[in-house]
Amino acid sequence: MTFPTPMTGVVPPVCTPLTPDNEVDTASLTRLVDHLVAGGVDALFVLGSSSEAAYLPDRFRRTVVDTVVRHVAGQLPVLAGTIDMSTWRVLDHAEAAVAAGADALVATAPFYTRTHPAEIARHFRAIAGRTGVPVFAYDLPVSVHTKLDAELVLELAAEGVLAGLKDSSGDDGGLRRVVLEARNRADVTGFSVLTGSEVTADSALAMGADGVVPGLGNVDPEGYVRLYRYSRDGDRERARAEQERLCALFGMVRAGDPARMGGSSSALGAFKAALHLRGVIACPATAYPQIPLSADEVERVGKYLAAAGLS
Template sequence: MITFSGVIPPVVTPLLAHDQLDTPAVDRIVQHLIDGKVSGIFTLGTTGEGPSLPYRVRYEMVERTCDAARGQVPVLVGVTDTSLAESLALAEHARSSGAAAIVAAAPFYFDASQQALQDWFSRLADESPLPLMLYNMPSCVGTTLSIDLVAALADHPNVAGIKDSGGDLRYFRQLCVEFRKPGRFSVFMGPEELLADAVNFGADGGVCGGANLLPLVYTDLYAAAVRSDSLEIPRLHSIIHDLFASVYRDENGRMKLIPGLKHAMAQAGLCGPVTAPPLQGFFD
């Protein structure tokens, strides 16, 4: 099974309208990320607004991202959905487009027990043509993947690892201690400001949204954390702190992460600022 490490940005989905992909911008962004030495690209995640996009746009984004990457880095595809059948259909499309793996958070409409979620992920892993990366995203889906659930899935032959965006460092450290298996099961940090801490705990890497704009900052931070560079880590952290203050917050100090990121990328000539509903633009 393919293994993952390093910085794998959750790429934004550039849009001309809420239902129209900006295909040339996909090419620009992917090349920008590859030039920034990323280790992979994660499309249709939270930063990519995956669940808000029409299925037609999701499929087109997968195809264009894989074409633009041209095998230079692996592409991971978010298949989070309330329908298992739709998740599997997108997984098959990801395979045919040349992606390396799929990523899935828990289905997010009906309240489901941990056992029901285990069954859901097991079936997805059983039937997916690509390896599955679990995605713990409680703020968006309303449930945390329990340590027991991860334990039950960690040895599945088609489960490649987990991305944790819960922000609970004790939980994350437990993942690293109990389940990280180099060459077999990868553990990735979601919140980018915790990347260096995560590597110190033994994480394989991070899924850092800010790398869409400043990929070298995050790939350099990962490398500095791997070598425990006590001078370089705080310098790069200070750049990320400034990014949070100037890009992720609007003029009133409200957090508007994805609209702010797209606005900054528009200023850099990478894509336009259009977001998919229900997200609003940076100045709305």
């Protein structure tokens, strides 16, 4: 399909359902895709953070991309995460995703080793040059330990290397700088700025972001679609009210006991528990070594769903 430039709207990072014996549950994955498409989303982002990409072996990654691309069959663009430590490993993921039919790629800066901005630039240029499909930079300093510099992102956008930025940095000032400069620079065209925040999406959209990539959008795609439309139409009051409802729903990410599990286990476990309770996926299992939610914690997730009108 022709990839939209700029990419706009709601682009959920699709969760990866697993079976009780730790394989990709392709039947649940296709049901989740149907759930998201029916919710009115504008594109799908597989193998992002909410997809548990960091935990999945390469064969799982290939299965996810192949399953989603074949099932979507061109209805919506599919962006595939190629997140890995080094350029060569990212290129392996990128080539596999493009061969499977992904419409665009999403990559972080390299990580584990300390990386200079010149090396980050070489990294993104290599991905774009090797694959020939749109590439989105994923700014995720909490995991990558490198904050993507706005000027570097815009330089790569002007070169045609980057088609967009998925900003999960939590730096609203930096996000605004990219939005403003991308709008005002004549050499930057068709560039998308997407926020990865579930709880400040209305603010990002109000300042000019093109779309939102919310993990919670797996659970409530319709809510984020409403939020985006209200924001696009300039209805600030409805956008604020919808955002506040989604902020309350997002409280489910704290359902897990922090004394026995990390934040990832709690948040991703909550998203999957909610999808299981909603009848979308067959099993709420998260990837090893994450710790599963207890029955009491799953019940707590259910209360968040009920409060949001999703039970």
